[in-house]
Amino acid sequence: MQDLEKYILRIADSSLILSHRLSEWCSKGPSLEEDIALSNISLDLLGQANSLLEYCGKINGTKTADDLAFKRGEREFFNFQICEQENGHFGDTIARQFLFDSFTLLFFKKLSESKDEILSAIALKSIKEINYHLRHSSNWVLRLGDGTATSKEKIQNSFNKIWKYTGEFFEMDQLDLKMLDLKIGVNNNQLKKEWDIIVNDTLKKAKLNRPEDGFMMTGSKNGIHTELLGKILSEMQYIPRAYPDAKW
Amino acid sequence: MRSGKIEKIWNILGSVPDPEIPVISVVELGVIRNVEYIENEYIISVTPTYSGCPAVKTFQDDIKTQLKKNDIDNFKIDIVYKPAWTTDWMTKETKQKLKKYGIAPPEKIIECPQCNSKKIELISEFGATACKSMHKCTECLEPFEHFKCI
Numbered sequence: 001m002q003d004l005e006k007y008i009l010r011i012a013d014s015s016l017i018l019s020h021r022l023s024e025w026c027s028k029g030p031s032l033e034e035d036i037a038l039s040n041i042s043l044d045l046l047g048q049a050n051s052l053l054e055y056c057g058k059i060n061g062t063k064t065a066d067d068l069a070f071k072r073g074e075r076e077f078f079n080f081q082i083c084e085q086e087n088g089h090f091g092d093t094i095a096r097q098f099l100f101d102s103f104t105l106l107f108f109k110k111l112s113e114s115k116d117e118i119l120s121a122i123a124l125k126s127i128k129e130i131n132y133h134l135r136h137s138s139n140w141v142l143r144l145g146d147g148t149a150t151s152k153e154k155i156q157n158s159f160n161k162i163w164k165y166t167g168e169f170f171e172m173d174q175l176d177l178k179m180l181d182l183k184i185g186v187n188n189n190q191l192k193k194e195w196d197i198i199v200n201d202t203l204k205k206a207k208l209n210r211p212e213d214g215f216m217m218t219g220s221k222n223g224i225h226t227e228l229l230g231k232i233l234s235e236m237q238y239i240p241r242a243y244p245d246a247k248w
Numbered sequence: 249m250r251s252g253k254i255e256k257i258w259n260i261l262g263s264v265p266d267p268e269i270p271v272i273s274v275v276e277l278g279v280i281r282n283v284e285y286i287e288n289e290y291i292i293s294v295t296p297t298y299s300g301c302p303a304v305k306t307f308q309d310d311i312k313t314q315l316k317k318n319d320i321d322n323f324k325i326d327i328v329y330k331p332a333w334t335t336d337w338m339t340k341e342t343k344q345k346l347k348k349y350g351i352a353p354p355e356k357i358i359e360c361p362q363c364n365s366k367k368i369e370l371i372s373e374f375g376a377t378a379c380k381s382m383h384k385c386t387e388c389l390e391p392f393e394h395f396k397c398i
């Protein structure tokens with residue numbers, strides 16, 4: 001696999017897996033409006049993943065976006081582990097979404113300056129959508145954090161539980177450094193400062209405590225995941241694997 | 249200058265309705281970016297509204313069907329991402345059509361499409377499709393959709 005392919009897969013897989021997670025809310029949302037909101041966000045992420053996977057397929061020359069989504073195993077997926085974590089209750093989903101949205105907004109802003117024109121175009125398009133997602137998730141962080149004693153306690157616990165998955169956002173390995181050097185990729189490490197500001201500001205307004213940066217999970221850059229990813233894939237990939245020639 | 253054939257293709261595209269808001273065409277929606285003739289083929293550049301908009305696939309199929317119906321077979325649909333689609337590309341006339349249909353057009357100040365009141369409340373940032381949000385008029389009490397500005 002080419003370096004660029006792997007770099008794109010890392011971005012695409014996070015959108016794809018989180019999109020799948022959010023789609024699990026469809027018809028189970030706490031209210032009709034939220035059901036629709038989470039499904040719409042899921043669709044946006046799926047669209048972003050599709051654009052990226054199509055581009056990746058083009059570079060590869062032999063694979064389609066569907067091949068990439070449905071015919072890779074767990075160890076060949078490079079999404080952040082935070083994306084595969086369970087929906088839990090609504091507050092758990094919102095905490096996960098808020099941390100992801102605030103990171104991806106900063107990431108795509110930088111990626112829009114990439115020398116790779118297609119990546120830059122996809123990033124520009126995605127920024128408009130992520131702005132909306134972040135508005136939605138941060139509004140809910142405020143409402144739940146500054147809401148009732150129960151909602152506050154619940155979402156504080158959500159943040160405490162998910163926090164150890166945020167370390168991966170800012171990791172840089174050899175491949176990232178190489179892409180950065182070629183002016184294609186982003187310096188994730190540099191995004192930490194600005195991310196801290198957004199997150200601290202919102203948590204403060206929501207009267208929530210920022211969890212300590214303690215032990216952080218790692219490994220997704222090399223295809224290491226929590227056991228949850230396998231379960232997602234077994235559902236997401238079931239039809240195309242069971243009926244490989246099926247057409248819509 | 250557009251050649252006669254290219255003009256004809258634009259006209260055909262102008263008759264393909266948006267699958268979700270049938271009162272406006274895909275041309276009026278602003279998703280058709282260009283029609284060119286290159287090496288015996290018409291290249292139709294299309295840009296998606298939202299990345300995950302399910303209508304994108306539908307209107308591509310509708311475009312293909314309409315062109316074939318008009319005996320045009322030598323064409324290709326190219327998806328372009330840059331510049332990203334914006335509601336600024338909608339003309340005044342198109343916005344009027346949306347309003348008549350009951351959807352508040354993409355403007356900074358939202359007016360109730362029923363009674364023109366500016367006294368409105370947000371119900372949800374997300375509507376039945378990604379491109380719309382839901383509101384309520386506090387004067388005539390009618391709920392309505394707003395085409396979001398992006």
Ligand SMILES: [Zn+2]
Pocket residue numbers: 360361362363364365385386387388389390
């Ligand atoms: Zn009204």
